[in-house]
Amino acid sequence: MTHKVTLIPGDGIGPEVTQAVVRVLEATGVKWEWERFAAGAEAFEIHGEYIPAELYASIERNKVALKGPVTTPIGGGFKSINVTLRKKFELYANFRPIKNLPGLESRYPGVDLIIVRENTEGEYVGLEHEVVPGVVESIKVITEKGSTRIAQFAFDYARKHGRKKIHSIHKANIMKLSDGLFLKCARKVSEGFPEIQYGEHIIDNTCMQLVMNPYQYDTLLLENLYGDIVSDLCAAFVGGLGLVPGANIGVDCAIFEAVHGSAPDIAGKDLANPTALLQSAILMLRYLDESDAADRVQKALETVYTEKKTLTRDVGGTAGTSQFADAVLAVMAH
Numbered sequence: 256m257t258h259k260v261t262l263i264p265g266d267g268i269g270p271e272v273t274q275a276v277v278r279v280l281e282a283t284g285v286k287w288e289w290e291r292f293a294a295g296a297e298a299f300e301i302h303g304e305y306i307p308a309e310l311y312a313s314i315e316r317n318k319v320a321l322k323g324p325v326t327t328p329i330g331g332g333f334k335s336i337n338v339t340l341r342k343k344f345e346l347y348a349n350f351r352p353i354k355n356l357p358g359l360e361s362r363y364p365g366v367d368l369i370i371v372r373e374n375t376e377g378e379y380v381g382l383e384h385e386v387v388p389g390v391v392e393s394i395k396v397i398t399e400k401g402s403t404r405i406a407q408f409a410f411d412y413a414r415k416h417g418r419k420k421i422h423s424i425h426k427a428n429i430m431k432l433s434d435g436l437f438l439k440c441a442r443k444v445s446e447g448f449p450e451i452q453y454g455e456h457i458i459d460n461t462c463m464q465l466v467m468n469p470y471q472y473d474t475l476l477l478e479n480l481y482g483d484i485v486s487d488l489c490a491a492f493v494g495g496l497g498l499v500p501g502a503n504i505g506v507d508c509a510i511f512e513a514v515h516g517s518a519p520d521i522a523g524k525d526l527a528n529p530t531a532l533l534q535s536a537i538l539m540l541r542y543l544d545e546s547d548a549a550d551r552v553q554k555a556l557e558t559v560y561t562e563k564k565t566l567t568r569d570v571g572g573t574a575g576t577s578q579f580a581d582a583v584l585a586v587m588a589h
Contacts, residue, residue: 257286258543261313261320266297267517268527268576269323275529275580276321276536279555282584283548285540290317295325295336295517305336314344314508321539322512323532326519337503337512338381341374346503346510347401348408349374349482350538353489353499356530358561359570363492369418369474370489371409372482374503376401379479397433397478402440408504409476410448420452420473421445424461424481437478462488486514497569500534502542511539525575528567530556533583555586 264273280287292298292310299305314320327335340346349372355361382394409421423441427434438455445453456464458481464471465485469492477485490499496515503510513531521527533556540549559565565582566572574582 257288258319258545259288259290259317260539261310261317262289262291263294263310263320263322263325264291265323265325265517266295267324267326267519267522269325269517271523271525271576272513272527272529272532273321273323275576276532278580279533279552279583279587280536280540282587283540283545283551285543285545285548294322295327306339311343314340314510318508319539319543320510321532321536322510324513324515324517326517338379340510341503344505344508344510345375346505346508347373347375347404348502348504349486350408350412350502350504351486351489351499351514352538353486353493355493356498356560357557358563359494359498361492361494363469366469366489366492368469368472368489368492369409369412370477370482370486371405371412371474372477372486373401373405373479374482375479377479379483395430395433397436399436399440402437403444406441406444406476409474410444410451413451413474414448418451418474420454422454422456422461422472422475424456424458424475424477424485426458426481428457434478441476458485461485465489465492490514494570496531497528498530498534500531500538502535502538504542509539509542511535511542525577526568527576528569529576529579530567551587552583555583558586559583 264270290313294306298307325336351370353366353368355366376396378395380396384392386392413421423438425434425438427438490496501512501514513535515531537549537553559582565574565578567574567579
């Protein structure tokens, strides 16, 4: 079976880390057919649009995409490319596992968290307007459908993977109706999963609790904005955004992406660490039911980190992007 995947190398360091990851994926023995497309600044230069129509069509056909970092213009009329793709394909679940890589010193060893973030509503619906000069209103939208769907995703994942606890993170003490509805839906879903312990924590307290003792949590279920903030906070426990994977999952479509920036300052210099995109590609392999290949790549990646001989500069080594990929490939070949 050949997997057809839409490939969005992105810009900045995107093409280099994507190239490294594609080499590793092709060495798994899984058959791939890549459909490559520009998005973001590069696509705008070529096509005059940030997301070309052919890219949309490709994702619609293939139902799976792997995406490098893409620069989103700040300000101006264009919404984030990530947000646009998530909305277009109803990728309602943002899924981020947070786990230490072996051999990397960190303040919190042995962290194992799952962040499940609602991806399509909340403050990110983009409904903003100026009421009168000097007064702007931004509308937060929470729906029963959206809240139930994301809670169901979190509980289904927890049951399937033997996770023991889920906390809904909220601010329902202030936003009684919106966050209140989110909680109501999560509670209802939790009733169907008696084996999973369900709890609720307020967002500000959660941030403090996470920093004091991240081990008290297992799976965190969050609305869009809180999830965005908390997933980045938790990435810091294991070495930052350059190491953690990201997946955006919908009913019949998924985009796997590195969540770090496009780092234009080191672009084209073979310095970037491809770990985040590689770990996202491992999630993609699991999504495609290629779990043997996923395990092989994960093991090879962890071996390279354990041996510490071929690490990139951001994690204390001297290797470049392609050397790092060579090291992963060498372990896989054994």
